[in-house]
Amino acid sequence: MQRIFVYISSILLCLLLTTVSAQKKKNKPIVVPPDSTVWLNGFTVQADIGSLVTSTLMSGDTYSSEAAIQMDLKHRIFPTLEFGVAGANKLTTDNSGFKTNGTFERVGVDFNLRKRKIDSKPTNNLFIAGLRIGMSHFKYNVTNVPNTDDYWGGSVPLNYMNQTSSKIWYEIVVGVQVEIIKNVFMGWTVRNKNLISQDITGAIAPWYIPGYGQNNGANWGFNYTLGYHFGPKNKYIKNKKILLNQKQLNKQ
């Protein structure tokens, strides 16, 4: 429940900032999106605040920290590289332990699904959908696994140390990005994660996969990002001018 509370409050905070930002912009100069005829419109460096907050508030079982670089091609296609560190230190009610620390990478592409209407204001805000391929190679320990014989008696706990695993998965991503101040973007993504490389039956499967989460079938992920856009300078124009131009177009 704690995790759900964190997620929902993060979403609400993001929406609140979006609304406030939109209201502030009503009477201010607005930014024209980069020229759609130019292929490379710079790139955005993002940090995932959501994972940091979640890791702090969670009961200490898992942690994750990640960043991303997102290219802007024609303001429609956004090749993205995400990378980070994550780990887990889980203790079950039976005192079985799982411990791992590892890095992960994800590569993929997002598409801006937001189509600008002729009479709408120009904006840098994005409504994105995309795909990722994620991978992680990591070591882990599984300790104190109970092994008892209830009928004949006896107990010999098992330890599996220095296990290694490589996992590949894909993610379907949807989200929004909003420019809250000049070149500073805030947004969130929800992603559905599915493993491509499955565990063999009887193998010492990891409880947690860095970048993927708990190894228990398909996973849902949530990112809440803050980013800065580096690239061509945006053009500032007044709202009035746009409205005048639109009126002229309508007359024609």
Place this chain on the structure above:
Amino acid sequence: MNKSIFIVFIMSILLIVSCATDDSCTQTKYVTFTADFFHIYHNDTTKINTIYAMSIDSLTIQGLRLDTLTGRYTPVDSILYNNSLESKVSLPLNNFSTHSTFRLKFKTISDTMTIYHTNMNDYLSLECGCVILHKIDTVTITRHFIDSVRITNHDVNTINAENIRLYK
């Protein structure tokens, strides 16, 4: 706010709420060795043996543990079957020994059955821990009530399939 963004927002909340995880183990961990009882009927005129599945009345089964000091078998405290009517029995094999011995009591007659097996760890998950699977090598039995024994499946696992047949 764009209408489509609002829809995605609502869907996201529903999806996140629905993904709460549960740490309890839902897999079965009971690994038992299964023996079925059969009766062999021999027709003297046709010289043909016919095999019937049979139920045993007043069956009592208890594990026997070897006392290394005295070299004698002592019964395990818990009785697996007590004076019951059974056509098949499921018995736990010893996880920390390569043989498991049982006393099978049929009313007044008793047989001692020993199963020689190898043990293998099978890790399930962090929540479930592991189970010990077995592979049967040999089965021996005293022939007081039971006439013969045949291994039908060497693998003892959670599936609970027939492993041996006991013929009377």
